[in-house]
Amino acid sequence: MKIENESDVNGKVGIIGLGFVGLPLAFTIIRKGFRVIGIDLDESKTMKLNNGKSYIQDIDDEEIQIAIDSGALIVSNNYSDLREADSIIICVPTPLTPRHTPDLSYLMDTCNRLFPLLRKGQLVILESSTYPGTTVEVVKPLIERSGLKVGKHIFIAYSPERIDPGNKLSIREIPKVVSGVTEHCLAKVSHLYRQIFDRIVPVSTTQAAETTKLLENTFRLINISFINEFAQMCDRMSLDVWEIIDAASTKPYGFTAFYPGPGVGGHCIPVDPLYLQWKARAYGIESQFINLSHQVNITMPAYILELIQSQFRSSGSLSEMNILLYGVAYKKDTPDARESPAIALIQSLIEEGARVTYHDPYVPLLSLDHTIMSSVEITENMLSSMDCVVILTDHTQAPLASILKYAPLVFDIRNATKGMKSDAKIIKLGGGH
Numbered sequence: 001m002k003i004e005n006e007s008d009v010n011g012k013v014g015i016i017g018l019g020f021v022g023l024p025l026a027f028t029i030i031r032k033g034f035r036v037i038g039i040d041l042d043e044s045k046t047m048k049l050n051n052g053k054s055y056i057q058d059i060d061d062e063e064i065q066i067a068i069d070s071g072a073l074i075v076s077n078n079y080s081d082l083r084e085a086d087s088i089i090i091c092v093p094t095p096l097t098p099r100h101t102p103d104l105s106y107l108m109d110t111c112n113r114l115f116p117l118l119r120k121g122q123l124v125i126l127e128s129s130t131y132p133g134t135t136v137e138v139v140k141p142l143i144e145r146s147g148l149k150v151g152k153h154i155f156i157a158y159s160p161e162r163i164d165p166g167n168k169l170s171i172r173e174i175p176k177v178v179s180g181v182t183e184h185c186l187a188k189v190s191h192l193y194r195q196i197f198d199r200i201v202p203v204s205t206t207q208a209a210e211t212t213k214l215l216e217n218t219f220r221l222i223n224i225s226f227i228n229e230f231a232q233m234c235d236r237m238s239l240d241v242w243e244i245i246d247a248a249s250t251k252p253y254g255f256t257a258f259y260p261g262p263g264v265g266g267h268c269i270p271v272d273p274l275y276l277q278w279k280a281r282a283y284g285i286e287s288q289f290i291n292l293s294h295q296v297n298i299t300m301p302a303y304i305l306e307l308i309q310s311q312f313r314s315s316g317s318l319s320e321m322n323i324l325l326y327g328v329a330y331k332k333d334t335p336d337a338r339e340s341p342a343i344a345l346i347q348s349l350i351e352e353g354a355r356v357t358y359h360d361p362y363v364p365l366l367s368l369d370h371t372i373m374s375s376v377e378i379t380e381n382m383l384s385s386m387d388c389v390v391i392l393t394d395h396t397q398a399p400l401a402s403i404l405k406y407a408p409l410v411f412d413i414r415n416a417t418k419g420m421k422s423d424a425k426i427i428k429l430g431g432g433h
């Protein structure tokens with residue numbers, strides 16, 4: 001483990017929530033020479049970390065073991081360990097309720113556990129994605145129950161996490177938007193994060209920082225949903241969407257490529273725009289773009305189902321068909337299957353009577369509504385016994401050559417087989433077949 005800028009380093013940093021965001025952030029901070037106290041209520045995670053085992057693909061076992069052995073990382077589920085921290089970063093989930101409204105229960109639980117432990121001089125930074133106003137309207141009043149005055153005795157900041165799991169760009173290199181409840185709070189977070197990140201981007205209010213994150217993710221939802229609708233138009237018009245995107249991408253300005261797929265997933269892109277929508281409603285504004293994009297997104301699995309059904313019209317139905325899905329993670333080279341469109345597709349294929357199996361090297365188990373499925377091994381025999389294979393996630397290690405050699409029919413939802421020769425019939429999403 002290489003420690004940079006040792007001379008600048010001061011203090012201990014607490015991190016609450018050691019998931020896809022919190023754990024990589026912890027190591028970004030440790031690599032700068034800080035000591036980190038990591039808190040997570042999930043005992044299976046704290047136990048793994050204390051045994052030098054990673055559960056996030058971007059962090060390896062060896063680095064965890066070295067950090068634990070050297071005391072650079074203390075992992076526990078006991079909030080009182082945070083008393084020693086100079087700064088405390090909150091990275092807990094901010095999902096949706098079943099009614100598609102913001103669920104801040106994890107965040108409120110965190111603040112309720114934290115406030116009795118707080119002491120003068122500490123800086124509390126929220127990193128979880130959330131709607132504009134959360135830091136001031138929800139976090140601040142809960143923290144103030146400590147009796148400490150914000151901006152004078154205790155400092156509260158908001159800095160949205162912009163990590164892109166699976167991306168080679170390190171967190172340190174991604175410019176960090178920072179904001180504070182008061183000017184003093186902003187100065188504190190800027191001082192800390194300047195030591196950790198290559199570039200910080202201060203903004204005027206916590207609301208501006210919260211909304212920056214929502215703009216980024218809403219922009220992605222809208223554009224991905226548009227390209228998915230565009231792919232459907234290309235299918236109808238016998239045009240190849242992939243060729244058209246490649247050609248449009250040669251324009252040196254004014255065009256940003258987004259690519260079709262089974263719909264967005266994960267904890268951010270399908271969720272954050274609905275946080276923005278919820279808050280905007282309180283101001284009497286309904287975003288038509290968000291509503292439409294959300295609708296297009298949630299209907300993508302049904303479109304893929306139709307694509308599959310269209311190839312089996314002569315036999316009447318998908319009943320008893322053997323269908324293998326390759327990849328159920330919502331994104332290439334990640335183990336994250338939260339909100340993955342694979343879940344809706346598998347459930348509707350099962351409802352159609354198909355015998356569905358899946359393989360994903362990163363997702364050994366997948367929770368459906370009423371059951372849990374396990375990833376199966378891919379062999380030549382099993383590929384030959386399939387009626388079709390659906391490539392839903394284009395993991396780098398996908399055995400594409402074998403799939404094309406042994407499966408009779410392949411639905412390529414990601415253009416993963418671009419340019420490959422095949423004995424199998426390939427149907428591409430937006431492929432103009």
Ligand SMILES: NC(=O)c1ccc[n+]([C@@H]2O[C@H](COP(=O)([O-])OP(=O)(O)OC[C@H]3O[C@@H](n4cnc5c(N)ncnc54)[C@H](O)[C@@H]3O)[C@@H](O)[C@H]2O)c1
Nearest residue numbers: 017018019020021040041042091092093094110128129161
């Ligand atoms: N996953 C991403 O790519 C990504 C990117 C940017 C921002 N975000 C945002 O970051 C936040 C965290 O997301 P994540 O993907 O890391 O979630 P995650 O589920 O992977 O991790 C959250 C962790 O918090 C723990 N936790 C929950 N409640 C707790 C509590 N009260 N005290 C201590 N620990 C608690 C959970 O056990 C879990 O390990 C969310 O707001 C998300 O929208 C995520």
